[in-house]
Amino acid sequence: MNDRHMKNGRGIRHRSKGSNISYLPEFHGVSQRDRKYLLPTPTSHLLTLLCFLVALSVTIIVLEKKLPTPLLLKDAHNHPGQFIAERAMYNLIKLTGLGPRPTGSYENEVLAVKFFVKEISEIMQNAQKVHRIIMDIQKPSGAFPLTFLDGMTNVYRNVQNVVVKIGPHSDTGHSLLINCHFDTVSDSPGGSDDGASCAIMLEILKVISQTVTPLKHNIILLFNGAEENLMQASHGFITQHEWAKEVRSFINLEACGAGGKEILFQAGPNHPWIMETYSAVVPYPYASSLAQEIFQSGIIPGDTDFRIFRDFGNISGLDFAWSTNGYVYHTKFDNVEQIPLGTLQRTGDNILALALGMANGKELSNVQMYSAGNIVFFDFLGAYVFRWSEFLSLLINLSLVMLSVYSVVKNMRAGISSGLKREVYLKQLGLSCGVVLLTWIFTPLISLMIAFALTVLDRTMSWYSQPAWIFFLYICPTLLVPMATVWIASQRQKAVVRSVWSLFQIYYDSYQLVWTGILIFCTLMKVRSGFIAVLWTVFPSVGSLLRSTLFSHWRDWKWLVLHGSILILPFAQCIYLIFGAMNLYIPIMGRVGAGNNPEVIVAVITSLMFLLLFSFLTPLILLVRNPQRILSVLIGLFLAAMGVLILTPLGFPYSGDPAAPSPQRFMMAHTQRVYHDEYGRVRERQTGYWIVDMDQNSPGSVKSLVREMQYARPVDSDCSQELYCGLPYLMPVLTFIWKTHWIPGPAPNIPVPTTLDLISTQYHDGLVRRMTFSITGPDHIGVMISPYSGVTLIGWSLVPGDPLQGPKWNGRDTYFIYYSCASDPKPWVFWIDLKGNSGVNQSIDIAVTSHFIHGQHQRNDQFSQFLAEFPQWTSLTAWTATYSSWKF
Structure with missing residues (x-):
């Protein structure tokens, strides 16, 4: 630094037009005179701000749960x-x-x-x-293709x-x-x-x-x-x-x-x-x-x-x-x-x-007059709905990008006026942006490592019935890692940027630039949820301009109040959105299927949401005299939570409390499986219980309580040998729920047999083979079809157009048909057209499933006794089903 900026080791305040940091000391803590410009202790001003934001979050949660006073029958006369x-x-x-x-x-x-x-x-x-x-x-009655889950053709009668x-x-x-x-x-x-x-x-x-x-x-x-x-x-x-x-x-x-x-x-x-x-x-x-x-x-x-x-x-x-x-x-x-x-x-x-x-x-009588354009919308804390057209959104976003760039350039000029060279300032700004982006990559990875560690220790899903665990396991690290990274990086940057206040402003602008980049991306890709980037661009930009113009003389707690006031509206709105999202995705983790790791999903989603939320809080660590104390508190909270989780049963994921249940889900079918060879003869028959694992802890969580569960074996090789794993999937969810278990057991009662009859086979146009089938069975039936290699399913009587394909099986096309008959059952007759390989005897694998999901035949006594062994903190969906496969 130039000698004219030094006098007896003291920082001298330099005022320059347009500078938002001219009132700040050049050196951090070098004299008693300058100590008044710093946050006195890490446990006072900064923790006060953090406590205020926590209190704000709690208030939003309470308000979010508030419901209007219900009107009763006795009130009806006074409330027409x-x-x-x-x-x-x-x-x-x-x-x-x-x-x-x-x-x-x-x-x-x-x-x-x-x-x-x-x-x-x-x-x-x-x-x-x-x-x-x-x-x-x-x-x-009717039919239609539905691109939902694995995709299916949906056929119905008399609903x-x-x-x-x-x-x-x-x-x-x-x-x-x-x-x-x-x-x-x-x-x-x-x-x-x-x-x-x-x-x-x-x-x-x-x-x-x-x-x-x-x-x-x-x-x-x-x-x-x-x-x-x-x-x-x-x-x-x-x-x-x-x-x-x-x-x-x-x-x-x-x-x-x-x-x-x-x-x-x-x-x-x-x-x-x-x-x-x-x-x-x-x-x-x-x-x-x-x-x-x-x-x-x-x-x-x-x-x-x-x-x-x-x-x-x-x-x-x-x-x-x-x-x-x-x-x-x-x-x-x-x-x-x-x-x-x-x-x-x-x-x-x-x-x-x-x-x-x-x-x-007036719009309902001529909706086409008012049909043009999509709209960006969101409610602010449940009080008011903001909405604007996509065109207006484009104008708003471009205006905010320019405002953001202007405020950053203004801060850069102020930094240059205070003694930093332009190229030095730009280099430090670029380095700080790199640090910010690094934390946005590194922090979710740390959360991922925590999730994998909990998986290895068999302590997953503690937050399922007690969401407070998320705060200690993932929110604390999400605040800790960026703060620690920024603080460590700043130690090297201080050799060039001697004032921590200048360094704080550089990091503040770095976060603002990153959010501006997100806003540009949302604008280009027409992402309507980009309104979140709008919030985190407009308020920090306006805040920078306010600090540099109207409130340049504010110090200490006044400055911190201003900083907190700038953040409070976007923070409150994002907390509102985040807790709404958590209310949704935490319970969903109980039904994502055992093939997905819910601990990993929650860790990554939570980390990303709160990482974005903490953007403009993170640089505050640079203004604390003892940042190690703040970081130690966060580390202590995390380690204490991990210790309690590992050493005690307090993290048990499920609850059967009727007033506030959070059960572990099981879907299971008492199943008969019959496989036929190319001559129509039965080549294998199995009976038992098919366990559909709805979360990662299944079926291990109940093995010590349910005797039959000790004999459960994973379904794996069956999936390569049999169409849809040789199992009675009620819906086409094989790519979503593929991790299941099978328990050999007694045969179920099948009151209505399911039959598949090939009524006729006709050839036309050379290589096209039309096969007409008749199926009888209960009111819920599934049909899976997979043509052999070289054979193509080009049409059928179910719906016009090309049949909707499902996931590949051994490199072959598959098709799933979901059929239900609400009343007046009769044989279901349909035809399919196959093209290719006319000289081969077999053209397709076809499997038919039947499902007894209601009534007296849903479960027999043996099945009911098996289900009665499950603990009260489980929720069971159970039915009787069959699976039969043929080759034609």
């Missing part, structure tokens, strides 16, 4: 036209009281339909005369829909569709998925029917009876019902959890007026284009009727789902006790307001 949560709950209790309702069961096809007809009829009888209400029962239309007597021919489903998976009462949505729709119908003002357009309420059968009933409605032609938009109500808030996680495509209406009318918004992009990426294993209305009806709409308490999703615990009245009130208020807003809006 409002949603009454208690009345909806009574309907939900009646519906779930019917028991599990799989498609094809008596409970679903008879009792549930009777329930809806009775409730809707009563509403129709008591409705105001200004409304025209029509009810219809539909029983469609049921209860459909109601309410509107003015002068029918406008334009309708809003609201959809729920009343069927359930096997063994679940379906309280949240999706009985509560249907109860909410009944209450909405009742409230609207009692209003004295007619609707401008119709509202069609679709209570569909086959969603868990992979969206069959909604396809039957939107492609076959006469009212489907007048649907202009839709609202789909779903659940992947119970209670809490309903999140708007899909909107569109296009038609920004729908989001505009949502933003304008709902009292409790909760929406994010981030959630939409995550869901549509396929990371979350699920789908909804939204896909059917969008893809087969060419309609735009909104998709809502409860995501809190996903532990009970598709389990016996999904009952009314898991659903607070406040949740029904909140969702009911929102959907009622939204339905009226859309049905009475």
Whole structure:
């Protein structure tokens, strides 16, 4: 440094126009005079800021769980036209009281339909005369390709829909569709998925029917009876019902959890007026284009009727789902006790307001006029929805990129004015950016190492029932590693940049530049969740400009308050998003399949989220007189947690508490497997229990408690020898759930035999061979087909066009057909066309599975005794199944 900057070893303050660091000492801690410019101790100002941010996070969590006060039946007289949560709950209790309702069961096809007809009829009888209400029962049959999971062709017969239309007597021919489903998976009462949505729709119908003002357009309420059968009933409605032609938009109500808030996680495509209406009318918004992009990426294993209305009806709409308490999703615990009245009130208020807003809006009569453009949207802490068009998003992003670059250049000029050469400053800025990027690579790797260590020690998924473990195992290291890396790197940089305040500003600008780069990427790739990068670009940029212009004289705690104030809004919003995401993905880890390591998934996701969150907190370590103390506290918290986790049982992942369950899931089928050779003779027959491992700890977690589990062997060689591993997959999830176990056991009772008959074989056009099959069996059947090498499946009678392929098997194409018959069974006849190798006797492997997922034949006594051995902290989905394969 030039001698003119030194006097008796003291730092001299240099003021220069436009400098945001001119008031700062050039040397860190070299005299008592300069000590007032530093944070006094690591346990005062910095820890105060960190404690404040923790308190802010806790406050956001508490507010995020807050629900509106529910209205009771006694309040109905004083609240005309409002949603009454208690009345909806009574309907939900009646519906779930019917028991599990799989498609094809008596409970679903008879009792549930009777329930809806009775409730809707009563509403129709008591409705105001200004409304025209029509009810219809539909029983469609059809087929369609579905690119979900491994991909399948979905065939259905006689599934049921209860459909109601309410509107003015002068029918406008334009309708809003609201959809729920009343069927359930096997063994679940379906309280949240999706009985509560249907109860909410009944209450909405009742409230609207009692209003004295007619609707401008119709509202069609679709209570569909086959969603868990992979969206069959909604396809039957939107492609076959006469009212489907007048649907202009839709609202789909779903659940992947119970209670809490309903999140708007899909909107569109296009038609920004729908989001505009949502933003304008709902009292409790909760929406994010981030959630939409995550869901549509396929990371979350699920789908909804939204896909059917969008893809087969060419309609735009909104998709809502409860995501809190996903532990009970598709389990016996999904009952009314898991659903607070406040949740029904909140969702009911929102959907009622939204339905009226859309049905009475001008857009519904001419949706094409308002169809252009997608929209970026997110709610701010549940209070207000920000939304803007993609074009406006482009303008905003480009403006913020320029603002960010301007603030960094301004800081660079200030650094140059204080004595650093331009090339030195740019080099240090580049090095700091490199350090930042290094921490963004290194930190997830450290979390990955922790996850692998816990896997080796057999201490995985401690956070599953106790999410607080995530703080100690992964959040503390995510704060520790970047701070330690930046501090170590700064020790070398101090030889050039003598002022730690200047070094802090360089690192601050480095994080800002990295976020600016992310914003540029999101802009170029049209990533609508780039609004997060917007937040972390605009506030730090504005903060830099404020510090350099209006608050350049602030010192110590005032400076820290300013820094914290700059961060508080993006920090609060991101914490809000992060905890919403954690509420979703932590329970999902209980059903990702044993082939995936949930500890690794949680470690990486958590590390990345909090690494981004801590961006502008990390450089504060440079301003602490004793940074080792801060780092030691974080190390101590992590090591203490690891010690407790390893040495005590406090990290046990599961809980069977009925009030707050977090069970370990098991899917199992009492199975008969029969393989035929090329002559049609049985070459092998097996019976036993097929265990589908839903998480990494299966089946080892119960081996000491369930005697038969000691004989479980992994299914491995079967997968190369037999199509779909020779196992009765109910759905095509082989690439998702491939790690399973087999236990030899007694033969199941098969009340309805499954048969496959080749009715005829015809040749046409030379090499094309048409094979016609007939299949009989129970109401749920799967068919897997794999042509031999040199043979191609070019068509079939199921759906027009090229058959949808599944994953390869031994280098050969595969095809999965899912078939269900809700009532009136008869033989299922279809043909396939094969091309090639006409001189070879065998052309295809074909396997047929049957599934008894409901009724008295779902389980026999031996199977029930086996299931009774499982502990209360498990949740079992169990049925009887068969698998038979042939060569033709």
